[in-house]
Amino acid sequence: MSAGYDLYAPGDSWLHRLDPRVKLILTAMAALLVLLWSSLPLLLAALALAHLLLALARYPRGLAIGVWRALAPLLILIAVLWPVFDRRGEVVLLALGPLIVTGEALLRGLATALRIAALSFTLLLWLGTTDQRSLVRSLVRLGLPFSLGMAMTIGLRFIPTFAGVFQTVSEAFQARGLDLPPRGLRRLRAMLPILVAALVTALRMSEQLGWTLAARGVGAPVRRTALRDLAMRPVDWPALAAGLAAGLTLLWLTLAEGLGRALR
Amino acid sequence: MDATAPGEPPIRFERFTFRYPPVAGAAPVTALEEISLEVAAGEFLGITGSTGSGKSTLCLAIAGLVPQETGGIVGGSVVVTGWDTRYTPVPQLATRVGVVFQDPESNLVGLSVEDEVAFGPENLGIPPAEIARRVDWALEVVGLSHERNRLSAHLSGGQKQRLAIAAVLAMQPQILVLDEPTAQLDPVGKEEVIAAVERLRQELGRRLTIVLVESDTELLSRFADRIVVLHAGRVALEGSPRAVFSRTQELAALGIRIPPLAELAARLNRALGAELSFLSQTEAEAALARLLEQTGLTRSNDQPPRAGHQERPAAEPVPAPRQARAGSLLTLARERDDQTLHAREPASLIEIEDARYRYGGVYPALNGVSLRIGAGEFLALIGPNGSGKTTLAKHCNGLLRPESGRVLVAGQDTRTTHVGQLARTVGYAFQNPDHQLFLPSVAEELAYGPRNLGLRGPELRARVDEALERFGLAELRNRHPTLLGRGLRQLVAIAAVYALSPRLLILDEPTGGLDGHATGRLMATLEELVAEGRSVLLITHDLRLVAEHARRVVLVHEGRILGDGPPRQILTDEALLARAGMAPLTIARLSRGLSRYGILPSLTEAELAEAVLARLAAGTGHSGLTREGGPG
Numbered sequence A: 001m002s003a004g005y006d007l008y009a010p011g012d013s014w015l016h017r018l019d020p021r022v023k024l025i026l027t028a029m030a031a032l033l034v035l036l037w038s039s040l041p042l043l044l045a046a047l048a049l050a051h052l053l054l055a056l057a058r059y060p061r062g063l064a065i066g067v068w069r070a071l072a073p074l075l076i077l078i079a080v081l082w083p084v085f086d087r088r089g090e091v092v093l094l095a096l097g098p099l100i101v102t103g104e105a106l107l108r109g110l111a112t113a114l115r116i117a118a119l120s121f122t123l124l125l126w127l128g129t130t131d132q133r134s135l136v137r138s139l140v141r142l143g144l145p146f147s148l149g150m151a152m153t154i155g156l157r158f159i160p161t162f163a164g165v166f167q168t169v170s171e172a173f174q175a176r177g178l179d180l181p182p183r184g185l186r187r188l189r190a191m192l193p194i195l196v197a198a199l200v201t202a203l204r205m206s207e208q209l210g211w212t213l214a215a216r217g218v219g220a221p222v223r224r225t226a227l228r229d230l231a232m233r234p235v236d237w238p239a240l241a242a243g244l245a246a247g248l249t250l251l252w253l254t255l256a257e258g259l260g261r262a263l264r
Numbered sequence B: 001m002d003a004t005a006p007g008e009p010p011i012r013f014e015r016f017t018f019r020y021p022p023v024a025g026a027a028p029v030t031a032l033e034e035i036s037l038e039v040a041a042g043e044f045l046g047i048t049g050s051t052g053s054g055k056s057t058l059c060l061a062i063a064g065l066v067p068q069e070t071g072g073i074v075g076g077s078v079v080v081t082g083w084d085t086r087y088t089p090v091p092q093l094a095t096r097v098g099v100v101f102q103d104p105e106s107n108l109v110g111l112s113v114e115d116e117v118a119f120g121p122e123n124l125g126i127p128p129a130e131i132a133r134r135v136d137w138a139l140e141v142v143g144l145s146h147e148r149n150r151l152s153a154h155l156s157g158g159q160k161q162r163l164a165i166a167a168v169l170a171m172q173p174q175i176l177v178l179d180e181p182t183a184q185l186d187p188v189g190k191e192e193v194i195a196a197v198e199r200l201r202q203e204l205g206r207r208l209t210i211v212l213v214e215s216d217t218e219l220l221s222r223f224a225d226r227i228v229v230l231h232a233g234r235v236a237l238e239g240s241p242r243a244v245f246s247r248t249q250e251l252a253a254l255g256i257r258i259p260p261l262a263e264l265a266a267r268l269n270r271a272l273g274a275e276l277s278f279l280s281q282t283e284a285e286a287a288l289a290r291l292l293e294q295t296g297l298t299r300s301n302d303q304p305p306r307a308g309h310q311e312r313p314a315a316e317p318v319p320a321p322r323q324a325r326a327g328s329l330l331t332l333a334r335e336r337d338d339q340t341l342h343a344r345e346p347a348s349l350i351e352i353e354d355a356r357y358r359y360g361g362v363y364p365a366l367n368g369v370s371l372r373i374g375a376g377e378f379l380a381l382i383g384p385n386g387s388g389k390t391t392l393a394k395h396c397n398g399l400l401r402p403e404s405g406r407v408l409v410a411g412q413d414t415r416t417t418h419v420g421q422l423a424r425t426v427g428y429a430f431q432n433p434d435h436q437l438f439l440p441s442v443a444e445e446l447a448y449g450p451r452n453l454g455l456r457g458p459e460l461r462a463r464v465d466e467a468l469e470r471f472g473l474a475e476l477r478n479r480h481p482t483l484l485g486r487g488l489r490q491l492v493a494i495a496a497v498y499a500l501s502p503r504l505l506i507l508d509e510p511t512g513g514l515d516g517h518a519t520g521r522l523m524a525t526l527e528e529l530v531a532e533g534r535s536v537l538l539i540t541h542d543l544r545l546v547a548e549h550a551r552r553v554v555l556v557h558e559g560r561i562l563g564d565g566p567p568r569q570i571l572t573d574e575a576l577l578a579r580a581g582m583a584p585l586t587i588a589r590l591s592r593g594l595s596r597y598g599i600l601p602s603l604t605e606a607e608l609a610e611a612v613l614a615r616l617a618a619g620t621g622h623s624g625l626t627r628e629g630g631p632g
Helices: A020-036 A040-056 A061-085 A103-127 A132-141 A146-174 A185-190 A192-215 A236-257 B055-062 B113-123 B128-141 B157-169 B187-207 B217-223 B241-245 B248-253 B260-272 B281-294 B329-343 B389-396 B442-452 B457-470 B486-498 B516-531 B543-549 B567-571 B574-579 B586-593 B605-620
Strands: A092-096 A099-102 B011-020 B029-039 B044-049 B073-080 B097-100 B175-179 B209-213 B226-231 B234-239 B348-359 B363-374 B378-382 B404-409 B426-429 B504-508 B535-539 B552-557 B560-565
Touching (some): A020 A040, A040 A103, A061 A103, A092 A103, A099 A103, A185 A192, A192 B097, B029 B055, B029 B073, B029 B234, B044 B055, B044 B217, B055 B097, B055 B175, B097 B157, B113 B128, B128 B157, B157 B175, B157 B187, B187 B209, B187 B217, B209 B217, B217 B241, B217 B260, B234 B241, B241 B248, B248 B260, B260 B281, B260 B586, B260 B605, B281 B586, B281 B605, B348 B389, B363 B404, B363 B535, B378 B389, B378 B516, B389 B535, B442 B457, B442 B486, B457 B486, B486 B516, B504 B516, B535 B543, B543 B567, B552 B574, B560 B567, B560 B574, B567 B574, B574 B586, B586 B605
Parallel strands (some): B044 B209, B044 B226, B097 B175, B378 B535, B504 B535
Antiparallel strands (some): A092 A099, B226 B234, B348 B363, B348 B404
């Protein structure tokens, strides 16, 4: 079951083998660029590049489609609601009483949705090809306190567990005659008891997990060691250098020359 | 592994008292009261007790988690390898005490197998080369070396518990505390964990002190050097397994399930005035063989002596009983089996026809199952984890619908009927009570289901009152369910499903959190329901419970029904059980070992005692013995 919630797809591609710190730095660089850009063509290009790299790394298409499916409601919501609240721009496309939709606002909504999609797939390049151990270890080696890295690992692991608990609780309530409407607010209200019971179970589990961590020496007043630490391979350095050079150039062009800052 | 001061026992409780911090304005709950106990270096101490006796708290206290993580009021002290657990930080104590909890999910951090084992030593700052050596060794001991690169989340329950043991071993503790490590496992997983502990015993011998908390007293009697029985937070009994488990009446009064061989010995002793005592099957077989031979019952009575009888195929017919008289237990048991076969004839409550189901449309779970359940049946569904028991049961109330084939519940096709609608006919109590309790009082919890079905006013009240009464919960009607102990929460959850007044009640591992008393009460209630014409479907790993109560057993394996028949037919068929990876009951195995003396295959201690006494009577002519050998 956990596989369904785990973005990581094991593999042996060049992207999988790249040192997780290099991947993290380059992902951060790319994410920064995507966040700065408003240009629709540039954001589309970034999104296309991310998909190309995922394909080159043989990332399963099913998982990538799953990410799109998960993002879809949010993206649609942004694209639809943005123009309603953003009054900038002169070309009025629609004026219905207090509701005014301008052409620019429409494009801005689209750009924001695209930015979120591009950002998500940039992060997927990193999360989808880095196992949990390397992921946390790279963060810790880059200065994240170990306890935070630990919390991240546990948080990730408990997503499927809690999803499983929620599923079971939901079945237990239906078996007691709870009628779950297929959708809408009524469904949300009907789900309240399920949430309460799932939360109680989750709390019981997390208490025990806290004990397990303490009993496994977390918080011992010694310097932590690692069975296998990360080591940069010769090929990781040029990859980092090339990636950084490209990224910094784009960043300079963006900040100094205004690359991608305009909508079109 | 640095040593403790010579002469100092690794674990010493001195008049230790502990009260959990009060919850929601209630008074603090006393968990342990004036415990004084020493555990010697290298000792294997077994601890058992009824639910709420303080077993788990004792484990937490050894690791310092009580009181450091739980809070609460402490009196007296626990000194572990010279360290007072009240003041020594838990991570420091962790270098000498390793704990494995009951729930496989909460024993692991969630890394790969190798990283999980390395995690503890890494936290302690052990050099990497040494960690690598320890990881290799620990994985080897628990038999997980070949799984080292897998994610722990993808392991089976038994593998997860073995991994938890390895993770603790890698910290090289002097003391290993196991808190019901097999309670949530199927028989296969359980045997895996037991084998790992056995291997550990061989490998480390007296260098490791082990404290094993178990409700399964049969398991304890196999391993422990000494047994401590807790009751209401105090030490109620203490001594060698032989001494403690021979006090069957006291144990029963304390709500402890007695190991089957100890129960058998006690029954025979009561009838014969003898002093039989056996803890292992080999011991029991030898002692009973001696007994049967002494009374002139030689092997030649029924068939020629043969060597290596244990290798005899299970299917070989056993000699017919010459002394099974009307009214004897054996006869009664057979009559019960026969009645069941007749009871199945009338119109079916559940009709499953060639049902197939795959999870996510990919993973096959049911591969063509056909099953009919009638009114008044007491049916047990057995099989290893992942065999399809729960999937099959969820088809009976429409939680799952077959991809092909069909399921009829009281004539309604589950594909076209709403689950909530089917809840009127089929009640389903889930394994973990916390998955269904959410209301602030027991009475409201019980009213929830019937109200969903449209009951209101006096009718609803009457339904709730009846359910409270039937499950002995009347006094708890206004208590908050989530603040009750695990055993009581389990009963509330079952009563809440019963309150729907279903014609078929499905219970998934209902006795997991229950002690002997509560199990006995629950099973008696289920028997009542069956007598009233309702049906009960019990999903369980506890074959002893199945042998004692079920009238029909369905053995599921790999999504198919491997066997369906009376308990005697299924549970004595060792070859059939083995095909599903299941071991037969100790008593069934023992009775087979004694078949050369004309002992028929038996399922329960009472039956085997009766059979032995009947044979003895046949040998000596004292037929009066059998009556005393009946159920006490």
